[in-house]
Amino acid sequence: MVPLEQLHLSHVLQAVSALESIVLRSFGPEGGQVLFTRDTGQVMVSRSGKRILTALHLDHPLARMVVRCVWKHSTITGDGSKTFVLLLASLLRIIHATATKDPHMFQPHNSTEASEAATARHLADRLLEFALTELDELIVLNVLPHGFRVSLENFTAETHDLSCQTLLVSFFRTRLGYAYCDFFRNLFCELLSHWKVKDDRPSFSIQFLNNSFLALHTQVSGVPVSCSRLIEGQVIHRDFATPCPQVRKQPLKAVVFNGYLQPKLLTTGDVLELRCGDKVTEDRGIVHFSSWTEKSVESIIATLQSFGVSVLLCALKQSSAVLAAATQAGMCLVECVSEEEISLFTQLSGVTPISDCRRIHPEHIATLTFCKPLLLGAHRYVHLDFHDCEERLKVKPCSLVICAPSEGQADQHACAFQDAFRMLLTALEPVRKTQTALEETIPSKKCTSLHADNISNGTACRVHLHQKCVTETGCVISAGGTFEFLLHHALHQYGHSCSVSVNTSAVVPVSQLLAKALLSVPRQIYSRNLKHFLQAQTRVVALIPKQPHALSANFIHTEGPLGDGKLSLCSCKNGNMSLKLLDLGLESVSCKYQLVLAVLQCLTNLLRINMVLQTHAVLHTESHDSLNAHSESSEGEDED
Amino acid sequence: MLFFTCCRPVDEEDFEWEPPTEAEMKVIQARRERQDKISKLMGDYLLKGYKMLGDCCEACGTILLQDRQQKNYCVSCQELDSDIDKDNPALNPQAALSQVRERQLAAQVPAAAPELNGGPTSSQAGVSVPQPRPEHCEGAAAGGRALLPPPVVASPPPTASTTTLAPIRPPVCPQNSTLRPVLEEAEEAVLTKLRWATAQLQSSASLEASIQLCSLISSCANSLRNLKELSQ
Numbered sequence: 001m002v003p004l005e006q007l008h009l010s011h012v013l014q015a016v017s018a019l020e021s022i023v024l025r026s027f028g029p030e031g032g033q034v035l036f037t038r039d040t041g042q043v044m045v046s047r048s049g050k051r052i053l054t055a056l057h058l059d060h061p062l063a064r065m066v067v068r069c070v071w072k073h074s075t076i077t078g079d080g081s082k083t084f085v086l087l088l089a090s091l092l093r094i095i096h097a098t099a100t101k102d103p104h105m106f107q108p109h110n111s112t113e114a115s116e117a118a119t120a121r122h123l124a125d126r127l128l129e130f131a132l133t134e135l136d137e138l139i140v141l142n143v144l145p146h147g148f149r150v151s152l153e154n155f156t157a158e159t160h161d162l163s164c165q166t167l168l169v170s171f172f173r174t175r176l177g178y179a180y181c182d183f184f185r186n187l188f189c190e191l192l193s194h195w196k197v198k199d200d201r202p203s204f205s206i207q208f209l210n211n212s213f214l215a216l217h218t219q220v221s222g223v224p225v226s227c228s229r230l231i232e233g234q235v236i237h238r239d240f241a242t243p244c245p246q247v248r249k250q251p252l253k254a255v256v257f258n259g260y261l262q263p264k265l266l267t268t269g270d271v272l273e274l275r276c277g278d279k280v281t282e283d284r285g286i287v288h289f290s291s292w293t294e295k296s297v298e299s300i301i302a303t304l305q306s307f308g309v310s311v312l313l314c315a316l317k318q319s320s321a322v323l324a325a326a327t328q329a330g331m332c333l334v335e336c337v338s339e340e341e342i343s344l345f346t347q348l349s350g351v352t353p354i355s356d357c358r359r360i361h362p363e364h365i366a367t368l369t370f371c372k373p374l375l376l377g378a379h380r381y382v383h384l385d386f387h388d389c390e391e392r393l394k395v396k397p398c399s400l401v402i403c404a405p406s407e408g409q410a411d412q413h414a415c416a417f418q419d420a421f422r423m424l425l426t427a428l429e430p431v432r433k434t435q436t437a438l439e440e441t442i443p444s445k446k447c448t449s450l451h452a453d454n455i456s457n458g459t460a461c462r463v464h465l466h467q468k469c470v471t472e473t474g475c476v477i478s479a480g481g482t483f484e485f486l487l488h489h490a491l492h493q494y495g496h497s498c499s500v501s502v503n504t505s506a507v508v509p510v511s512q513l514l515a516k517a518l519l520s521v522p523r524q525i526y527s528r529n530l531k532h533f534l535q536a537q538t539r540v541v542a543l544i545p546k547q548p549h550a551l552s553a554n555f556i557h558t559e560g561p562l563g564d565g566k567l568s569l570c571s572c573k574n575g576n577m578s579l580k581l582l583d584l585g586l587e588s589v590s591c592k593y594q595l596v597l598a599v600l601q602c603l604t605n606l607l608r609i610n611m612v613l614q615t616h617a618v619l620h621t622e623s624h625d626s627l628n629a630h631s632e633s634s635e636g637e638d639e640d
Numbered sequence: 641m642l643f644f645t646c647c648r649p650v651d652e653e654d655f656e657w658e659p660p661t662e663a664e665m666k667v668i669q670a671r672r673e674r675q676d677k678i679s680k681l682m683g684d685y686l687l688k689g690y691k692m693l694g695d696c697c698e699a700c701g702t703i704l705l706q707d708r709q710q711k712n713y714c715v716s717c718q719e720l721d722s723d724i725d726k727d728n729p730a731l732n733p734q735a736a737l738s739q740v741r742e743r744q745l746a747a748q749v750p751a752a753a754p755e756l757n758g759g760p761t762s763s764q765a766g767v768s769v770p771q772p773r774p775e776h777c778e779g780a781a782a783g784g785r786a787l788l789p790p791p792v793v794a795s796p797p798p799t800a801s802t803t804t805l806a807p808i809r810p811p812v813c814p815q816n817s818t819l820r821p822v823l824e825e826a827e828e829a830v831l832t833k834l835r836w837a838t839a840q841l842q843s844s845a846s847l848e849a850s851i852q853l854c855s856l857i858s859s860c861a862n863s864l865r866n867l868k869e870l871s872q
């Protein structure tokens with residue numbers, strides 16, 4: 001085995017092309033699904049690019065790198081993993097063609113391959129620089145005017161905001177198919193409306209839901225999908241360790257323990273020295289010590305009884321003495337509660353967990369409306385609700401129950417839900433990174449009323465401004481390649497104007513490369529029927545006005561402020577678009593922009609690799625769960 | 641961040657670039673198709689559970705795959721190259737050239753055929769469709785060749801480089817009286833074609849075209865000989 005391997009452009013292209021050919025089969029509205037089978041006989045069907053790519057057995061370092069980039073991108077934006085690979089492959093192909101056509105652009109190298117690689121690297125760097133500096137402005141000027149703004153201000157299940165509903169439906173349709181997209185859209189909106197903090201930013205609640213989604217949902221298998229619903233309060237995914245007494249009418253009191261109630265002082269290998277006064281006697285042995293610890297447990301339980309506590313939630317497994325004492329005192333005990341659930345519990349109830357069992361104070365005691373066992377599917381869980389949560393936190397906490405015939409499908413639905421949160425969060429991000437001076441000088445009175453643990457005050461102030469500034473958050477555009485066509489056209493124009501003004505005909509304008517690569521996405525969407533591709537392109541290009549200046553003037557001098565703080569972007573063909581968006585669906589402009597940036601960054605990283613060092617030690621685990629479990633695999637050693 | 645433009649000045653080299661010839665285009669196209677085929681096959685195997693290794697095949701440089709039984713597998717060596725490497729225009733430039741030639745011929749034959757067939761009936765016409773046999777490609781050339789059945793009566797032995805598809809010889813021997821005008825017409829048609837081919841040969845600049853015209857001339861000569869034998 002050769003320990004050192006020179007990396008050629010064709011190797012990179014081959015690895016990425018193989019991934020592309022896999023992803024293409026499930027791409028687009030007519031794409032198929034991949035059937036996963038395990039040796040245990042479990043079967044799952046999925047179209048999610050992230051799931052397909054992470055399930056492949058890949059030992060090739062470049063392919064693993066690409067899959068990791070896709071996974072990271074998907075974790076942030078929730079969508080677009082297949083488009084990522086597609087765009088990456090077409091960019092690589094175009095750069096490869098450009099580099100092989102004219103490899104001696106720069107200092108002559110020893111070999112053709114080295115000069116090709118250097119040219120490719122340089123092109124990739126230039127592309128990334130272009131994207132970071134000029135692309136957002138191009139998008140704002142040329143793509144956004146053809147879109148809509150999604151507003152989540154008055155978010156209820158019955159909201160008539162068509163664009164937001166359509167955005168969610170099209171997202172769920174790409175993930176879960178036509179059958180359940182409407183059902184899940186309604187469920188999602190209901191969840192969001194319950195958790196929306198009144199008079200506050202919607203993205204705060206979405207962020208909160210995204211962070212605590214693990215604790216907020218329960219997957220149930222073996223039940224039809226239509227049984228998915230919301231239930232009030234929180235579900236703890238453990239069963240009672242002690243027999244639960246009959247439900248009492250008055251509000252219950254609960255405490256959370258982070259550690260052990262009975263001190264675990266004896267572990268294997270420890271030596272305990274027992275003293276009685278100054279002498280070490282042999283009369284008092286381990287039995288007396290154990291009885292002393294048991295007495296301390298009883299005193300803790302007595303303290304809790306004096307406070308009226310009847311529910312104990314423990315993070316760790318308790319000893320049998322503790323369980324016996326709790327049963328005797330008539331208290332419900334739940335052990336091994338996960339960290340996320342404890343964190344959610346403490347946030348919603350406003351208490352702190354007890355770390356030192358000898359000091360129990362009133363601020364450790366939470367009040368619950370009820371705490372009872374709940375049977376979901378084949379498992380029994382603990383179901384509880386908080387007293388006066390609505391007055392204190394202004395939310396109605398509820399938990400999501402996701403039902404599906406099989407475990408894999410339930411997992412898929414849960415992932416789709418979580419990715420929907422991420423997609424909405426990304427959609428609410430502004431496209432333009434640079435701030436205009438106008439935005440920074442105008443203060444807003446509303447900033448002071450926001451919650452302290454909100455997203456950064458800067459962003460909040462920015463969105464509340466409704467003066468003559470351009471806020472481009474929450475912009476959506478019709479799906480089916482509209483973004484790509486518009487951006488392709490804009491980049492083309494930009495490239496022409498650049499070459500005319502600068503007059504460097506020998507320099508390859510990178511905007512043209514990007515423009516060419518972008519077209520590969522709609523081409524694959526309409527790959528079954530070329531006529532549709534041409535029709536779509538004609539339709540979108542017809543929307544572009546002949547005089548670009550007229551449009552931008554319209555855009556910047558928008559009259560404001562509007563009454564409820566909403567700034568609606570002018571859309572030229574409002575009537576036509578409303579018809580189209582019902583068939584094609586919507587996608588977020590900000591997500592697409594993030595995708596293009598991420599692809600270019602991955603491309604730059606890929607082309608910067610010169611050599612691959614083969615090591616003999618196993619540096620990473622074979623299981624695919626390593627990616628899902630957020631563990632950092634040490635594959636960096638494989639690359640130079 | 642550094643941003644530097646092209647260092648190489650524009651000189652005469654730039655103006656000497658010519659568009660790739662048809663043969664080169666064919667090679668480029670075939671190479672691209674081959675790469676696409678390799679990618680698709682690799683994707684198929686990956687979805688079947690094969691592992692993509694970090695090594696490349698020594699022979700062709702394709703990325704190796706490994707199956708569940710730890711056996712390494714090269715997609716291009718073991719699947720694509722087994723039966724068509726000699727015919728593959730991407731790998732064999734001769735094959736590419738001959739494929740181009742066939743396409744050209746296929747374009748020429750419909751132009752030549754009506755004139756040749758315009759004469760007497762096909763059963764006795766001295767038609768021989770010129771089909772120069774490519775040096776190396778048997779299988780690939782089969783598609784482009786017009787299918788004519790082999791001669792029933794022994795025809796003059798073909799030359800070493802060309803196979804002439806001799807005209808169909810009906811086993812029935814026609815009467816002499818009805819034969820002569822037909823033969824004369826056939827001779828005339830062949831001579832016309834011979835004259836045309838000679839004129840084309842004089843003005844032709846391409847090597848391929850010249851070879852084809854020479855073969856046309858030789859087959860015309862053969863047909864004339866056959867016709868003379870028939871008339872005697």
